[in-house]
Amino acid sequence: MDETFANDLKSICPSNTTNSTTVNDIRSPNKFDNNYYVDLVNRQGLFTSDQELYTDSRTREIVESFAADETLFFESFVRGMIKMGQLSLLTGKQGEIRANCSVRNSDNQYLVTVVEEEVEEVWSELK
Template identity: 65%
Template structure:
């Protein structure tokens, strides 16, 4: 059961959503794959005007969730990634006996059901699941940030919130582009639904990250 102990933060209302659904190709083009190294990650985030601190903080979202074996078994087969803890790797081979196994495992070995900073302790212990996780501690450009977040959960929460708000401001639609949805999970049945007063009032919703 997910523990509600993640950061609370306020987000501005009124962001317009596209009236067209993103394609699989568009989605994957904007999601760094698990085999990316830190250089590739830094470049991908810089292209979105996100900093190395944003990269490490937002990667901390892997403190919850699960991953399919095929997203990381390249680190186990045919040879083990030397940056991976041997005991951790041995346990993973029990869950993923072959490279193409459909099984899943937790992203965070220490506290998989809690939104906290244990993900960074996993990295220090060489128990990061993806290459894109573990390389953050291996690479000198991001190692100190990982260590800081591992030592201070409150700083991680602060930087995570900053990164989430920054991402919420990417590619903002204005004017007549898109729509402000009455229900954020579905398109408006009538694209002319008037929700401008919500934007003008500048109200905010409270979000508890750990409940998602």
């Protein structure tokens, strides 16, 4: 994290008991633009998970492209929103809340094992 940015954050939130807030985009907090990505390139991402988009070699080029070309960002954003709008909403037993975002629960061997053990335990108590 950029040292000046870190010091600014420390002055806004001096302790973990404060109720202070800050903006996610220090360059243009009230405007929808590509400056969020410019912030990441300048090591001024508010959240570690966001800053990782620039740090990670798998996504760094995307961040750099969006930071350098606002039109590209807007075009990609539009395509993404259209795709999101075409998703079907799963309700009830059709969908799932994943225990691990990158793995379907049915493919998560750890989760399947834990659930099987819990089912066996409950079943043995019922016998």
